[in-house]
Amino acid sequence: MKFPILALWAGAALAAAPLHAQNPDWSQPQKPFRIYGNSWYVGTRGLSAILITSPQGHVLIDATTQDNAAQIEANIRRLGFRLKDIRVILNSHAHFDHAGAIARLASDSGAQVQASAAGAKALEAGGADPDDPQYGEAARFPPVPHVKVVGDGGTVRVGPIAVVAHYTPGHTPGSTSWTWRSCEKDRCLDLAYADSLTAYSRDGYRFSDDPQRVEDFRRSFATVAGLPCDLLITPHPGASGFLDKVAARDKGQRPDPLVDPGACRAYASPGAPARRMLDARLAKERGQP
Numbered sequence: 001m002k003f004p005i006l007a008l009w010a011g012a013a014l015a016a017a018p019l020h021a022q023n024p025d026w027s028q029p030q031k032p033f034r035i036y037g038n039s040w041y042v043g044t045r046g047l048s049a050i051l052i053t054s055p056q057g058h059v060l061i062d063a064t065t066q067d068n069a070a071q072i073e074a075n076i077r078r079l080g081f082r083l084k085d086i087r088v089i090l091n092s093h094a095h096f097d098h099a100g101a102i103a104r105l106a107s108d109s110g111a112q113v114q115a116s117a118a119g120a121k122a123l124e125a126g127g128a129d130p131d132d133p134q135y136g137e138a139a140r141f142p143p144v145p146h147v148k149v150v151g152d153g154g155t156v157r158v159g160p161i162a163v164v165a166h167y168t169p170g171h172t173p174g175s176t177s178w179t180w181r182s183c184e185k186d187r188c189l190d191l192a193y194a195d196s197l198t199a200y201s202r203d204g205y206r207f208s209d210d211p212q213r214v215e216d217f218r219r220s221f222a223t224v225a226g227l228p229c230d231l232l233i234t235p236h237p238g239a240s241g242f243l244d245k246v247a248a249r250d251k252g253q254r255p256d257p258l259v260d261p262g263a264c265r266a267y268a269s270p271g272a273p274a275r276r277m278l279d280a281r282l283a284k285e286r287g288q289p
Contacts (some may be wrong), residue, residue, distance in 0.1 A: 025238075026097055027068055032075040033246065036189055036231060036258070037182030038161075042075040044068055045243070047097055048235050050193060051076060052180060056159025057087035060111065061178055061193055062235060066100035066141055073108065083109040087158045090150075090165075091115045092195040092235045093172040094122030094129065096141040103142035113147045114156055116167055119174025120147035131173045133201035150176075168224055170217035170278075171196040179228050190228035192264050196235055197221060197274035199281045207278070208285040221268040221275055229264035240267060 025046030032042045035050070043049035047064040049072050058081060063072055073083055086109040091099050094115070102123065106113050115123055122129040126143035129135055150156055152167040166177040178193040197220065199207060207214055234240040245257040266272065 022065075022097075026065060027071075029071060030075075030243075032079050035182075035233070035246075036191065037184045039180075039182045039191055040079055041246075042072055042079070043237070044071065046236065046238065048193075048233060048237050048242070049075075050233060051079070051081065051086075052161050052163065052182070053081060053085075054159040054161050057161075058085050059088045059090065059156065059158050059161050059163055060086050060105065060109075061090045061163075062092055062098045063089065063101035063105045065097055066104070069101035069104040072101055072105065085109075086111040088156055089113045090156065090163065090178060091119055091123060091176070092178070092193065093175040094119050094127055094132075095134070095172065096127055096139040098235050099123055099127065099144070100141040103144045106144065113144050114150045115147050116152070116165065116174045116176045117149045118169065118172070119176055120149050122172065122174050123147045129173065133172070133199075133205050133207070135202060137202040166223055166227060168195050168197070168220035170213070170220045171198055171200070175220070177224055177227060189230040189259065191231045191233065192224075192227045192229035193233045193235075194224045194227065194229075194240075194264055194267055196239070197224065197268060197272075197278075199274075199278040206285050208282050214282065217278060224268040225265045227264045230261050231258050232260065232263035232267060234267070 023046050026044060028045035030045045035041055038053045040051040042051045043064055048062060049064055050061040052059040089102055089106055089111045102113060123144040124147055126140050127138055150165045154165050156163045163178050163180045168175050168177045175195045177195045180191055181188050182191055232240050233242055237243045248257045
């Protein structure tokens with residue numbers, strides 16, 4: 001079975017729609033499962049949340065919407081893990097569909113929340129970030145107090161877990177991709193949680209009015225393309241065909257369709273839908289046909 005990026009984008013477009021519109025898949029339950037080694041999927045059908053576990057404590061990346069908090073907590077418990085063992089919660093970007101439940105998860109677990117510098121500011125403001133292209137249209141969420149800043153290239157450690165931050169601004173100023181290694185027996189893979197790269201905004205916003213932002217966006221495509229990436233996960237699983245690949249794997253397809261060292265390059269390549277979306281948006285803003 002093949003998973004061409006263009007075919008995937010048709011399903012991902014709704015999942016990545018402007019944040020004032022909510023996709024029903026975002027709250028549809030998904031049975032939690034092992035991704036690889038000590039990495040687990042605990043999100044919904046339409047929104048990812050990733051748990052990385054160790055005997056010394058766990059790391060959670062993203063927490064989906066505020067209304068999904070109980071579902072995410074139940075998924076973690078269903079796998080046999082305790083909320084109180086979550087030591088750190090990380091965020092891809094501070095929109096309500098990825099950060100909405102972080103305040104509750106942090107309160108219920110006692111975990112410390114960490115994010116990029118711009119991401120920390122937006123989390124503490126509950127998503128009210130004037131620098132966000134979707135500011136004014138993106139729904140607010142419960143503010144997250146006392147967010148610790150992780151620098152670009154910084155490593156978050158919990159026991160043997162080491163998660164590296166890669167600043168990938170564009171979708172939001174604080175957008176961050178995360179990488180780590182997970183092992184099964186004597187085989188270790190590089191896992192990448194590559195943030196959204198779509199150029200969505202509120203009505204009237206012009207990316208082309210801020211050349212630095214455009215430059216940052218293009219640099220983020222290059223960063224994602226160069227991530228250590230044997231296995232790609234995205235905040236909206238549909239953007240990378242993640243759950244379809246999991247289903248194929250679980251049906252016995254070999255080689256494992258989840259393992260693809262070229263996935264990050266394809267996700268951020270010049271021909272990828274998100275890259276073409278930005279180019280088309282800039283051309284339209286500049287009055288080009």
